[in-house]
Amino acid sequence: MPSEAERIELEATRKAHRFGNWAATATRHSPWEDVLGIVAGTALTALGIAMLGSLGFLTGGMAGLAFVLHYLTGWNFGLVFFVLNLPFYALAIGRMGRAFTLKTALAVTLLSLMTAFSPAVIRFAAIEPVTGACLGGLLVGFGLLALFRHRASAGGVGVLAIFLQDRFGWRAGLTQLAVDLLVLVTAILAVPPRAVLLSVLGALVLNLFLAINHRTDRYLAR
Template sequence: MVNGMANEATLPPAGINAGLVHNVKDDVYGLTLGVMFIAIGLYMLKLAGMITGGVAGMALLFSYLVELPIGLLFILTNIPFMLFCYVRMGRAFTLKTLIVNIALAATSQIVPHLQTVTYIHPLFAALVGGTFIGMGVLSLARHNASVGGTGVVTLWLQARFGINAGKTQMLLDLLLFALSSSLLPASLLLWSALSALAMNAMLMNWHKPGRYQG
């Protein structure tokens, strides 16, 4: 059993970029872009009072229930998933994911002070905010990291069994939305579903084994 776990922990980076080598500059740039996209997407959805899929949706939902910064909620929500990440995805993946979470917590606090938005249409927030988060998750995955949460589980399932990460994430998101149905108005829940669809569309279309070649 120990040997089996060790073999799983040493899979190629999430099964995503086997054979590809990113240098430190590539990783820093890719992770920075991922954090920026996710922070802006979260800000847009937060302004519109929505949630989305994955750990981003969990953090947003909790932010409407408790008076804590969304970045901090991201980290707190991720604790059990980080343990799974360490066991199944390896030390390097877990370290990058932890760094991403800390950077995202800080960036999420800064973004509202760098721009002032007085109105955002829910359609725009859902489509653009969800797409931004999806782009961010994709950028992180290409550099052997993630935001943690259910994304860690979906990446591991894709690496281990070849199950499409976007499709698995969609199923998990349906469960999250079912749990949220008693807390959010139906209209916001529908817009939120659109944001989750936009986010997962990025993964289903672009996060496929063998598609990324450099």
């Protein structure tokens, strides 16, 4: 005779659809909770990116590469970010499942749109650079944490980081930090050295925040 917890889990499984199991249980978010979490996470991430961009700084991952290309070519950041993330959907759907891929695609699309239009709706009159680097990194960290906890990511390195954490137990924040530092080294091609150093500071704040707060043994929602 199955226990109550097993019965609830079996009922949730029966309700699963072809995009993955989004039924609400003690360890899973409902679809509406996922949508709200993804919208909130992308909004916080977009605000952090807007703050860093207003200072001429960068962040890591695909967003960092998109910043480099934006500064070098003048191309729209949101469009470049969206295109750079396309190849990572193959890894996401092959290794992380269709639900994760669909939610990540939603997050990337929303983030691309928000960052594309943010210059028209958000302007920062004055931000002290060190403070801006730390706050921008922290905002992006909060946004990514919200996405991770709803089994989504902002694409690119986030997909790889979650895969490695699920497969090998590597901390997602530390994986992102290693990749982000490599990306920021290339930023010397696009921005002054001082901006690169402050961008590194922002990346450290972002990824240390994730390393401390995103742990599968502390948060079980899927």
